[in-house]
Amino acid sequence: xxxxEPPTPNPQSPISNLHPPRPTWLEIDTDALAGNVRALRAKVxxxxxxxxxxxxxxxxxxxxxxxxxxxxxxxxRLAVATLGEAVALRQAGVIAPILLLGHTPGYLGQELLRWExxxxxxxIETARQWSAAAGAAGKRISVHVKVxxxxxxxxxxxxxxxxxxxxxxxxxxxxxxxxxxxxxxADETDQSFVSxxxxxxxxLLETLSAIGQRPPLAHAANSAAILRLPDSHLxxxxxxxxxxxxxxxxDVPLPDTxxxxxxxxxxxxxxxxxxxxxxxxxxNTWRARKLSIVAILxxxxxxxxxxxxxxxxxxxxxxxxAPIVGRVCMDMAVVDxxxxxxxxxxxxxGDEVVLIGSQGAATLSAExxxxxxxxxxxxxxxxxxxRLPRIPVRRTNSPPYDCQETEWTVEQRKPNxxxxx
Numbered sequence: 001x002x003x004x005e006p007p008t009p010n011p012q013s014p015i016s017n018l019h020p021p022r023p024t025w026l027e028i029d030t031d032a033l034a035g036n037v038r039a040l041r042a043k044v045x046x047x048x049x050x051x052x053x054x055x056x057x058x059x060x061x062x063x064x065x066x067x068x069x070x071x072x073x074x075x076x077r078l079a080v081a082t083l084g085e086a087v088a089l090r091q092a093g094v095i096a097p098i099l100l101l102g103h104t105p106g107y108l109g110q111e112l113l114r115w116e117x118x119x120x121x122x123x124i125e126t127a128r129q130w131s132a133a134a135g136a137a138g139k140r141i142s143v144h145v146k147v148x149x150x151x152x153x154x155x156x157x158x159x160x161x162x163x164x165x166x167x168x169x170x171x172x173x174x175x176x177x178x179x180x181x182x183x184x185x186a187d188e189t190d191q192s193f194v195s196x197x198x199x200x201x202x203x204l205l206e207t208l209s210a211i212g213q214r215p216p217l218a219h220a221a222n223s224a225a226i227l228r229l230p231d232s233h234l235x236x237x238x239x240x241x242x243x244x245x246x247x248x249x250x251d252v253p254l255p256d257t258x259x260x261x262x263x264x265x266x267x268x269x270x271x272x273x274x275x276x277x278x279x280x281x282x283x284n285t286w287r288a289r290k291l292s293i294v295a296i297l298x299x300x301x302x303x304x305x306x307x308x309x310x311x312x313x314x315x316x317x318x319x320x321x322a323p324i325v326g327r328v329c330m331d332m333a334v335v336d337x338x339x340x341x342x343x344x345x346x347x348x349x350g351d352e353v354v355l356i357g358s359q360g361a362a363t364l365s366a367e368x369x370x371x372x373x374x375x376x377x378x379x380x381x382x383x384x385x386x387r388l389p390r391i392p393v394r395r396t397n398s399p400p401y402d403c404q405e406t407e408w409t410v411e412q413r414k415p416n417x418x419x420x421x
Contacts, residue, residue: 024265024388026062028262028393029395033066037052037239041074044221049077049237050237059378061261063085067094077099078094100117101120131174140173149196150200158203158204178215179217183220187222202234223241224249224252227254245260260365264388270296272294273292274291290338293338295351296332297353300332304384310372315364317354322335356380
């Protein structure tokens with residue numbers, strides 16, 4: 001084994017001045033993010049509320065970057081899964097309304113009040129606990145009632161929704177601001193089931209409207225439905241995967257106006273020459289069949305770069321694929337760059353590595369990684385760990401926009417600005 005001397009740094013490198021706290025990082029393209037928000041707004045029009053779903057650390061993109069950026073670009077509200085996710089956004093300075101989409105236990109009513117959050121509700125005992133907490137504080141908690149039209153996760157049956165809303169009307173500590181459902185097949189070719197879900201939900205809305213019990217905000221459309229089912233747009237839509245420039249599914253590709261937001265990059269830590277027969281990484285599972293050059297990457301499964309059962313297969317170095325060899329470690333991985341050397345390129349410490357994104361004419365997309373690892377693009381990005389630095393970057397020469405909130409006031413973030421808190 002012989003260490004390879006690093007090449008002279010290229011001063012023209014597009015990231016030569018980038019010094020993240022780790023030699024592997026995520027670049028978050030805020031221009032692409034803003035453009036995606038504008039494309040979604042064009043789909044749904046100005047009258048409907050646009051929820052930007054930033055749960056799971058904004059699908060791995062970094063909620064504290066994405067949340068303020070999408071609000072500045074035109075989203076009306078944010079949605080997350082958990083209380084902790086919402087609190088982190090509040091602590092980062094977000095004052096816009098935030099909806100908790102997941103299960104929030106009844107004992108957390110005081111926290112909902114403290115952080116001025118809107119929560120999903122579907123059972124009466126939780127409703128009573130939250131109302132009691134709000135009453136003791138002289139305030140109200142804004143809730144969105146979840147209706148199960150066939151997904152069979154959280155939610156009430158449509159037949160139970162009317163009596164539930166009538167019961168909520170008797171609890172002075174709650175304000176039923178919204179009602180929503182979740183589609184299970186909007187991203188598939190066959191739209192028959194999602195059509196039945198939508199009909200069940202809109203039939204319920206008509207019934208509630210007829211007796212004056214329909215909450216002001218009804219929403220059902222996820223990213224796929226925003227693109228394919230305009231009848232599902234209702235009063236508001238919930239945009240998730242499309243925000244990030246990722247396709248909802250192979251059956252529902254994004255229009256060309258959308259661009260991927262995330263790139264994952266690294267720097268080669270070391271390059272080595274291996275003699276024929278020498279092995280790599282734990283278990284000696286890979287053996288050089290000839291004189292070979294390998295590069296060590298400061299990336300491992302603790303970053304979301306999977307070890308098993310299926311790996312990324314390759315990364316990009318000098319615009320060419322470099323296959324992973326040996327087992328991916330917790331913090332490091334090894335790739336074979338012999339073919340790159342044979343093509344006349346020298347690989348050494350400090351060279352740029354692309355794990356997701358583009359390098360020269362080559363691209364390795366989240367969708368391609370999902371195909372290789374036999375999962376979906378949602379999982380590819382959302383499992384990228386928090387220890388990876390997230391760095392906002394701009395890819396265009398358009399005038400910069402302010403990623404801080406500028407339009408929401410403290411009064412507007414309250415659950416129901418038209419009534420006393």
